[in-house]
Amino acid sequence: MIRVELVKLLRRPRTWVTIVALNALPTLVAVLLAVTDIGPRPGSGPPFLSAVLTDGTLFPLAALGIVLPLFLPVAVAVVGGDSIAGEVQSDTLRYLLVRPVSRLRLLVAKLVSIVAFVVVATLVVAVVAYVEGRLFLGNAPATGVVSVSGTTLSSGEMLERTVLAFGYVVLAMLGVAAIALLLSTMTDSAVAAALGTIGFLIASTVLLGLDAAESLRPYLLTRYWLAFVDLFRDPIRWTDVVHGVLAQLAYLVVFAGAAWANFATRDINK
Amino acid sequence: MIQTRGLTKTYGDVRAVDEVHLDVREGDVYGFLGANGSGKTTTVRMLLGLVMANAGEAELFGEPMPKSAASVLPRIGALVEGPGAYPHLSGRANLALFDAAAGARARRADQRSRITEVLEQVGLDPSDKRPTKTYSLGMKQRLGLAAALVRRPPLLVLDEPTNGLDPQGIRDIRELLLGLNRAGTTIFLSSHLLAEVEQMSTRVGVLDRGRLVLQEDMSAIRAVTGLVRVRTPDPDAAIALLDGRVQERGAGEVVVRADDIADLNVRLVTAGVRVTGLEPVRRTLEQVVLEATTP
Numbered sequence: 001m002i003r004v005e006l007v008k009l010l011r012r013p014r015t016w017v018t019i020v021a022l023n024a025l026p027t028l029v030a031v032l033l034a035v036t037d038i039g040p041r042p043g044s045g046p047p048f049l050s051a052v053l054t055d056g057t058l059f060p061l062a063a064l065g066i067v068l069p070l071f072l073p074v075a076v077a078v079v080g081g082d083s084i085a086g087e088v089q090s091d092t093l094r095y096l097l098v099r100p101v102s103r104l105r106l107l108v109a110k111l112v113s114i115v116a117f118v119v120v121a122t123l124v125v126a127v128v129a130y131v132e133g134r135l136f137l138g139n140a141p142a143t144g145v146v147s148v149s150g151t152t153l154s155s156g157e158m159l160e161r162t163v164l165a166f167g168y169v170v171l172a173m174l175g176v177a178a179i180a181l182l183l184s185t186m187t188d189s190a191v192a193a194a195l196g197t198i199g200f201l202i203a204s205t206v207l208l209g210l211d212a213a214e215s216l217r218p219y220l221l222t223r224y225w226l227a228f229v230d231l232f233r234d235p236i237r238w239t240d241v242v243h244g245v246l247a248q249l250a251y252l253v254v255f256a257g258a259a260w261a262n263f264a265t266r267d268i269n270k
Numbered sequence: 271m272i273q274t275r276g277l278t279k280t281y282g283d284v285r286a287v288d289e290v291h292l293d294v295r296e297g298d299v300y301g302f303l304g305a306n307g308s309g310k311t312t313t314v315r316m317l318l319g320l321v322m323a324n325a326g327e328a329e330l331f332g333e334p335m336p337k338s339a340a341s342v343l344p345r346i347g348a349l350v351e352g353p354g355a356y357p358h359l360s361g362r363a364n365l366a367l368f369d370a371a372a373g374a375r376a377r378r379a380d381q382r383s384r385i386t387e388v389l390e391q392v393g394l395d396p397s398d399k400r401p402t403k404t405y406s407l408g409m410k411q412r413l414g415l416a417a418a419l420v421r422r423p424p425l426l427v428l429d430e431p432t433n434g435l436d437p438q439g440i441r442d443i444r445e446l447l448l449g450l451n452r453a454g455t456t457i458f459l460s461s462h463l464l465a466e467v468e469q470m471s472t473r474v475g476v477l478d479r480g481r482l483v484l485q486e487d488m489s490a491i492r493a494v495t496g497l498v499r500v501r502t503p504d505p506d507a508a509i510a511l512l513d514g515r516v517q518e519r520g521a522g523e524v525v526v527r528a529d530d531i532a533d534l535n536v537r538l539v540t541a542g543v544r545v546t547g548l549e550p551v552r553r554t555l556e557q558v559v560l561e562a563t564t565p
Binding site for chain 2: 001003004007008011012013090091092093094095096097098099100101102265267268269
């Protein structure tokens, strides 16, 4: 079933339209930076963006910083919201279930395919951004890269940490994916499920900026998302990254569990 | 093949399906009749494990549903309340996908020839590459049937299988289903079309507001009633002769009770009553259904 879901995901035009759309903003940023040569002041704007004018190979990380807070989670919400509700809308859910595909296997396959979407989407963003960085932006000094802490990282270390950062971003989307999956089992409308998930994201972002919500902060969905920057400190500062991964796993367990509880015995009337 | 005992589904205070005892035997074409909203589709969904019953049991192939879904469902081809297909894929790709979804490890070539065969059977072009979103309602319906047939199941559960088809298409599908039945497939056919059920079924169940009000073999339903319709230009003479056995009279015809039509004919003719026609009266399915469902 997992293989079938992956085939469905990859053969679906919408998947690729979403990924193209995901690349639009970083591309626009790259073009603007290249044309104007005006970068954000160091320490402001998305992470790494001030550095890319000198070193274009850092642009994948900057692109990740651009899409992570909003675009990527919205795309995950759309794909995740569509997972079960979309099958209802195309009248295919009942035919999958009477094949039979067990409800648990269907949910797991859907979750895996959402994660696969995140992996593919971030990889495409990385590759496109790397090409854009080499084409439009600063040529890297071959000697190495200055870490966020000021020391120099070799290109080997950089590669290693970039891979870690992309892995972290994929994990960071687990919470959104699980919430979207739950909502998708609760409604027959894919749009409603996607918008509900985006509602969660906005609520989390609002609470994050509210001092009165201080005590809630460590548990918020979006709290540790940008902690991937910590992977480029020297030495790596793991605290927030680990917290982030644990928080996402907690979201995954709670919401995917709730999705299973809801879906296992639900009447399929459509 | 299908046995239910006291199968019940309530939505709030509404008893959508109320203690239904179905009995479908191997080799039957079982016509499951009922008005829209009588609970047919809910019953079908319970048989397939899509909707959970509040009370009662269902057994398919002698195994309880939904408990044994994993072993029961692979032996069923189902069409439930309209076909479903992924709109951006071709009909063939849809069938391949559904076939693979259950995890059947079929050889590619086998699967391909099975799909080609079943597409031809339902009257679709196996080489059609267009996505199903361009299909007409009738083509979607045919694809839905193909999806039900693709694994050659011994039991078909079909809900309104001829919906959206033109008269020729309806005939083709009817022939196809009857052919499969002759080859041993049991068919559970849910429909609100009396004529369709009358033409195909060997056994009938009638659902009325959630209750199974009739379940009988078609031959019993259509059995002679002991009544004979006599067509004659002299109805008064006929009534005078057969007084006491006349059930009803119409223009140029009399319906009388008679066990032997040949004897009746002799009596009429010897008495000088001219007879233009004699036929045993059979109940139509429509009459039976209306009798069973009228409160």
